[in-house]
Amino acid sequence: MKWIVFGAGAAFVAGVVLIAGGAYVDRGVPGWVLVVPLAITCVGVLVRQRAPLLSLGLGVVAVTVDGFVGPSLGTVLVFTDNLYAAVLYGPARFARVLLGVTATLAVVGGAVAGFIAEDWRVLAIMGVQAGLVLVTPVTTALVLREQRDRAAAERLRAEQVAHLAELDRQAAIAAERTRMARELHDMIANHFSAIAIQSTAALSRKDLDPGTVRKVMESVRENSVKGMAEMRSMIGLLRQEGEEPEATRPRLADAETLVERVRRAGLDAGLRVDGEPxxxxxxxxxxxxxxxxxxxxxxxxxxxxxxxVVISYEARCVVVTVQNAVGGDVAAPLPGAGVGLIGMRERASLVGGSLEAGPRGRTGEGRGRWRVLAVLPTSEDGFTVAYYADGGRARQGEEQAVVDVRPGGV
Structure with a gap:
């Protein structure tokens, strides 16, 4: 604001100096009269940013009055700033209209002056002068406005790109947190479930001999140590950077270790591997x-x-099947968080496979069965695999459950 006031004051002083120096057309009016339109145009300079159209209106009134009493060079020069401000700070549509108006006035003004003077040289001189006074500030402001709008658009685009990058970063963080939570759940739940079941059994039985108690405690210790070892392994994998050697990762070849751990926890379990590992x-x-x-x-x-447990190595997939009996009315010995099945389905989906989990008929003793069937593709192309309801490969003409396996989807 201070600079605007300073500019308006400087323009007024410069205009007064020009009037005092005789830079006007003498029409027999006192010199102080020429200062009035000059002052009006300078007031327009004061409001050039806050009210650009008002600034132009004051300039038009002032230059019209100045044309009758002068005109004076100072008022005309300050009027060019009124035009410039109206185009730069005013509405965009008005700026384009003003360009056409000023161009038309420049041509018509030069033609009228040449017709009155009956001299084509006057037409050329007046046309050039009118163009400099009217068209030049308008076109200059239009170019500057276009550059300013382009810079604003680039800034907005940069902000949008930065916002999208931040959203991508947050999504990556959320995905990584989800992956870590899934890894922790799958890795620790197995060990802790075995520890909880064995310790509960040891505490609830008062007739256990010291040898049995010792075996239970050994199994509890083994699960604790292995759980800590797998936790360290996962932390090492998360810390791995660049081309460092790959941290130890679990493999399907270690399935026997998982089954043996369940046996030691007191659950009868068997493993069969079909096909060539x-x-x-x-x-x-x-x-x-x-x-x-x-x-x-x-x-x-x-x-x-x-x-x-059955692990089948097929031509283009690996099929993991786990079946166990479930009591009809017996409540689960341990509560569940409900995320296990979700995590298994997510894992299968992430590698382009599928997973089915649910009850499958009843045994001869009237108890139900629960089956988990995971089909994990090992090739890039999609295919369809058909299985019996009990997990075996189906033959043509027999009742079967069809599992469609495609990369990136289930």
Whole structure:
């Protein structure tokens, strides 16, 4: 604001100096009269940013009055600033209209002056002068306004890009937190479930001999140590950077270790491997291991023996099947958080596979069965695999459950 007041004052002083120096057309009026339109245009300079159209209106009134009593060079020069401010700070549509108006006035004014003077040289001189006074400030302001609007658009675009980058960063953080939570749940739940069941059994039985108690405590200690070891392994994987050696990761080849751990926790479990075991993609290997681990954890917490585990290495997929008996009316010995099945489905989906989990008929003793069937593709192309309701491969013409496996979806 201070600079605007200073500019208006300087323009007024300069205009007065020009009037005093005779820079006006003498029409027999006192010199102080020429100062009035000059002062009006300078008032327009004061409001050029807050009210650009008012500034132009004051300039038009002043230059019209100055044309009758002068005109004077100072008033005309300050009027160019009124035009410039109206285009730069006024509405965009008005700025385009003003360009056409000033161009028309410049041409018409030069033509009228040449017609009155009956001299084409006067037409040329007046046309150039009118163009300099009217068109030049308008076009200059239009160019500057376009650059300013372009810079504002670029700033807005940069802010939007930064906002999108921040959203991507937050999404990546949320996804990483979800992955870590899933890893922690799948890794620790198995060990802690075994510890909880064994310790509960030891505390509830008063007739256990010292040898049995010692075996239970040894199993509890083993699960505790292995849980801590897997926790360290995962922390090492999270800390891994660059080309450092890969941290130890669980594999489907370690399924026997998981099954043996369940046996030691007191649940009868068996493992069968069909097909020729082979190297599979790391993501599929880890997903299969974690799904098997969570399925065994659920069987340990909620199921009854026996537990049957089958790992089938097919041509283009690995099939993991876990079945166990469940009591009809017996409440689960341990509460569940409800995230185990969700986590298993997410793991299967992330590698382009599918997972089915639910009750499957009844045994001869009237108890139900629970089955987890995970189909994890090891090739890039999609395919369809058909299985019996009990998990075996179906043959043509027999009742079957069809599982469609495609990369990136279920």
């Amino acid at each position: 082979r190297e599979v993609p790391a993501s599929v290997d880890l997903a299969g291991y974690r799904i098997l681990q969570e399925a065994l954890t659920n069987a340990l917490k909620h199921g009854d023996p026996p537990v049957d």
